[in-house]
Amino acid sequence: xxxxxxxxxxxxxxxxxxxxxxxxxxxxxxxxxxxxxxxxxxxxxxxxxxxxxxxxxxxxxxxxxxxxxxxxxxxxxxxxxxxxxxxxxxxxxxxxxxxxxxxxxxxxxxxxxxxxxxxxxxxxxxxxxxxxxxxxxxxxxxxxxxxxxxxxxxxxxxxxxxxxxxxxxxxxxxxxxxxxxxxxxxxxxxxxxxxxxxxxxxxxxxxxxxxxxxxxxxxxxxxxxxxxxxxxxxxxxxxxxxxxxxxxxxxxxxxxxxxxxxxxxxxxxxxxxxxxxxxxxxxxxxxxxxxxxxxxxxxxxxxxxxxxxxxxxxxxxxxxxxxxxxxx
Amino acid sequence: xxxxxxxxxxxxxxxxxxxxxxxxxxxxxxxxxxxxxxxxxxxxxxxxxxxxxxxxxxxxxxxxxxxxxxxxxxxxxxxxxxxxxxxxxxxxxxxxxxxxxxxxxxxxxxxxxxxxxxxxxxxxxxxxxxxxxxxxxxxxxxxxxxxxxxxxxxxxxxxxxxxxxxxxxxxxxxxxxxxxxxxxxxxxxxxxxxxxxxxxxxxxxxxxxxxxxxxxxxxxxxxxxxxxxxxxxxxxxxxxxxxxxxxxxxxxxxxxxxxxxxxxxxxxxxxxxxx
Numbered sequence: 210x211x212x213x214x215x216x217x218x219x220x221x222x223x224x225x226x227x228x229x230x231x232x233x234x235x236x237x238x239x240x241x242x243x244x245x246x247x248x249x250x251x252x253x254x255x256x257x258x259x260x261x262x263x264x265x266x267x268x269x270x271x272x273x274x275x276x277x278x279x280x281x282x283x284x285x286x287x288x289x290x291x292x293x294x295x296x297x298x299x300x301x302x303x304x305x306x307x308x309x310x311x312x313x314x315x316x317x318x319x320x321x322x323x324x325x326x327x328x329x330x331x332x333x334x335x336x337x338x339x340x341x342x343x344x345x346x347x348x349x350x351x352x353x354x355x356x357x358x359x360x361x362x363x364x365x366x367x368x369x370x371x372x373x374x375x376x377x378x379x380x381x382x383x384x385x386x387x388x389x390x391x392x393x394x395x396x397x398x399x400x401x402x403x404x405x406x407x408x409x410x411x412x413x414x415x416x417x418x419x420x421x422x423x424x425x426x427x428x429x430x431x432x433x434x435x436x437x438x439x440x441x442x443x444x445x446x447x448x449x450x451x452x453x454x455x456x457x458x459x460x461x462x463x464x465x466x467x468x469x470x471x472x473x474x475x476x477x478x479x480x481x482x483x484x485x486x487x488x489x490x491x492x493x494x495x496x497x498x499x500x501x502x503x504x505x506x507x508x509x510x511x512x513x514x515x516x517x518x519x520x521x522x523x524x525x526x527x528x529x530x531x532x533x534x535x536x537x
Numbered sequence: 538x539x540x541x542x543x544x545x546x547x548x549x550x551x552x553x554x555x556x557x558x559x560x561x562x563x564x565x566x567x568x569x570x571x572x573x574x575x576x577x578x579x580x581x582x583x584x585x586x587x588x589x590x591x592x593x594x595x596x597x598x599x600x601x602x603x604x605x606x607x608x609x610x611x612x613x614x615x616x617x618x619x620x621x622x623x624x625x626x627x628x629x630x631x632x633x634x635x636x637x638x639x640x641x642x643x644x645x646x647x648x649x650x651x652x653x654x655x656x657x658x659x660x661x662x663x664x665x666x667x668x669x670x671x672x673x674x675x676x677x678x679x680x681x682x683x684x685x686x687x688x689x690x691x692x693x694x695x696x697x698x699x700x701x702x703x704x705x706x707x708x709x710x711x712x713x714x715x716x717x718x719x720x721x722x723x724x725x726x727x728x729x730x731x732x733x734x735x736x737x738x739x740x741x742x743x744x745x746x747x748x749x750x751x752x753x754x755x756x757x758x759x760x761x762x763x764x765x766x767x768x769x770x771x772x773x774x775x776x777x778x779x780x781x782x783x784x785x786x787x788x789x790x791x792x793x794x795x796x797x798x799x800x801x802x803x804x805x806x807x808x809x810x811x812x
Binding site: 222223225226229230233234237240351352354355356357358359360363364366367371468470471474475478479489490492493494496498501502504505508509512513516 | 646647648650651652654655656658659660661662663735739742743746747748749761765770771778782785786789790792793794797
């Protein structure tokens, strides 16, 4: 079982990693030519009198010494004050929450489908390792993975939406939304192609993990024992091999849900889907540093939490994992 | 390795050379300056402009050929930096061990938890990067995994008999590291270099597709972005959108296949699994 020191150590690393991320964002904000408030007013296009600006400086604590400001920044992050977006003139955190929902509409089903499909194909490939079928699958996966995500997305739009006309070209809703309000069936119709594509890409990523895991499992003694007992191949596969080989997928699943930016930025950008990935591209294009930092902090937080959860779940599921040592 | 595998490897290496030649001799292969307006906008392919012109009247073929330079520079530049950092840091920490190793390992543990891609975006936005800063950022931030891989190899090699023997006859630490340990970790370093260059190359094109650097630097990502967002699809101008995409896919595939062949060659366990 999990030792307490191990858990504490993991939590310590996670906290340190988040702390480092916060420090990076703080220094970037403060190293920026001009400061946050000046840039914010510039972005609003205001020409305020000097006294007002001075007053803002004092109220926002920008006249304080740097260590004091740093402390304030830390407290603000913890309390959920993540700054204001230049472009949208809104608190960063509320903007992110709004877009997160849109991302999850395609990310959740895509991850579930992708993980199930990837695990099944990977398990089959690993189980049949060395055969022609395994080799063919493996080579196909290499080729699929070597093609960049945004190129898959563009090709999907061109083939399925432009030439075949099966799906809309992009966006999240038809133009009729202006008169009738959001029609969720219409939204699902728009979400279908990006979801399918993302599921496809997630499946190919999971294929490798599952295949490798399966290959190492079928070399284990308990598989030989199961064979010696005279169990059928089907029974060995589902009851002995699958159960053990699925373990690394726990980590994969958790991390996949967490890496929403990396996972969705290209697909959302190509399909103009109004989620976090698209917001990230917009923030880049508009040079909206506070917004981008907010997105970065959120992603860091999610990935760190996911790592922690995955570690803990894995060691709970599999007592063989030695938790006293960090594996170095 | 089977015959087909070897053949695939040779073809991939040939493709790589072709790209390198195009990058070096780009000015000789096309009469047009990729930045110059050399025709009317959106010309169809003809003898003067084999791939037509884009929406500002720039020659697409010469953009494609010159773009090879930028794309290869970013990919291989970042990969070289990343491999140099991970090999040297991994070598030194793994060989000496002790407190220094402990400190470096802990720092890497912390940095490996931070998601690389969003961090890269934030830094890129802040530094307003040229292609050089971009590839330095990618290479430096992406070296953490490599350091771990090299370090764990060096740890076991440093305990082996031939290192003990070299020390006994009075070889200096530097000599042991460079002459005795380095050759033994070279296979891993080479595999790491090939796989990272594919990774960084695709990432670089992806970042410029997102519009990370200004559009005056023409590479394949910028070209795809322009063609896609300026109506290249809607107008059916396939000669604008497809060539840069096919160019990326081609080199990415070649590098991926070289990487797998090397891995198979240097890592006997993979070979057994695959027969």
